[in-house]
Amino acid sequence: MSLIGDPSRGTAQPDVIDPSGGANQTRVRAYNERLVMSLVRRHGSLSKAEIARRSGLSAQTVSVIMRALEADGMLMRGEPIRGRVGQPSIPMRLNPDAVYSFGVKIGRRSADLVLMDFLGTIRLHLHQIHTYPLPDDLVTFIVKGIAKLEGELSPADRKRIAGVGIATPFELWNWAEEVGAPHHEMDRWRNFDLQAAIGARTPHPVFLQNDGTSACGAELAFGVGANYPDFVYFYIGSFIGGGVVINSALFSGRTGTAGAVGPLPVSAKDGRTTQLLKIASVFVLEKLLRERGMDPKPLWYSADDWIDFGEPLEIWIEDSAAALAQAIVSAVSIVDFSAAVIDGGFPSWVRARLLAATRKALQALDLQGVTVPDLVEGAVGSHARAIGGASLPLFSRYLLDTNVLFKELT
DSSP, rough: OOOOOOGTTTTTOOOOOOTTSSHHHHHHHHHHHHEEEHHHHHHHHOOHHHHHHOOOOOOHHHHHHHHHHHHSSSSOOOOOOOHHHHHOOOOEEEESSOOOOEEEOOOOOOOEEEEETSSOOOEEEEEEEOSSSSSHHHHHHHHHHHHHHHHHHHHHHHEEEEEEEEOSSHHHHHHHHHHOOHHHHHHHOOOOOOOHHHTTTOOOOOOEEHHHHHHHHHHHHHHHTTTSEEEEEEEEEEEEEEEEETTEEEOSSSSSOTOOOOOOEOOOOSEEEEEEEGGSSSSHHHHHHHHTTTTOTTHHHTOOOOOOHHHHHHHHHHHHHHHHHHHHHHHHHOOOOOEEEEESSOOHHHHHHHHHHHHHHHHHHTTTTOOOOEEEEEOTTHHHHHHHHHHHHHHHTTTOHHHHHOOOOO
């Protein structure tokens, strides 16, 4: 299974290659090339000797692979490192322009399409606001958006596109009431195959995954994953979602929704038990603003450019923090996570205030027998879902699962 793929949802999967035997020479070389690129990606840059030590491959094999990857434009030479006995060491790093991929985030109030490079940097971005998501509208946005962004690339760059990864909530038809949509409109999602619809209208391979899982995968690959082998992840969008990382690998579970976190039972301010998503979700803040006669549209214009809404925002932060603290205690009571990571579709200053409030709320709980994990801000930010989606084609074709790297020789 790819790092953030989900075979139960029909996600395209890479070939499974057993490097210990039973594969022909071409397939073994493909595995080893992925291993080398994955190690370089994880560490930023590595010399031939370092790659040989960490991978267990012979120095001669590593030299052959690195020459081939450099010739193909996948790796770039860094500045020679001198000062040691013998020839200077030359670190190699990934070429950010070697491969591109499209990532799509489908939200309850907006959609994003990004073009991402090989290092996880967003190069181009399109954003669309909608009252609620509908299949035909989103297909049009994605297909036309891909054509528009491809039009801004050179012919050579267009040939480097690995595919399209879509991060979307599953079972969208269940959210009609919360997003204020007619049930018959949202019911159009029940038998709609978005992956197939996009695949029929683009030449690129198409991948699909739950949006919370995608965001967690992005955090694992491009964020705090290098520092924490086990963490529970909370991503607060229109509705809160999340994921679980164990042994530096994303755990998606039997149905691909492990770590969804939204349905977790928590106590509200009135003492009644409710679901986490009904407190710590942006749609709740939207409702608070409407009740006070304030326009909530700035919430959806740009996740990085919120204004300070004053009292409603403070109420939402305090309520969300109290619910998140309970959810974190529940999570670490089952799995001894080293960290709880909080991110969302909002600016960094909102994230910082929410994290501080969650730390305070944790101290008010009964923590007997609980080992409190590190509370960490997400490093990927508001585009985590789209970046996670765009990662799917890259890991399918060029990189290895993080759990393989977890076992690297050190």
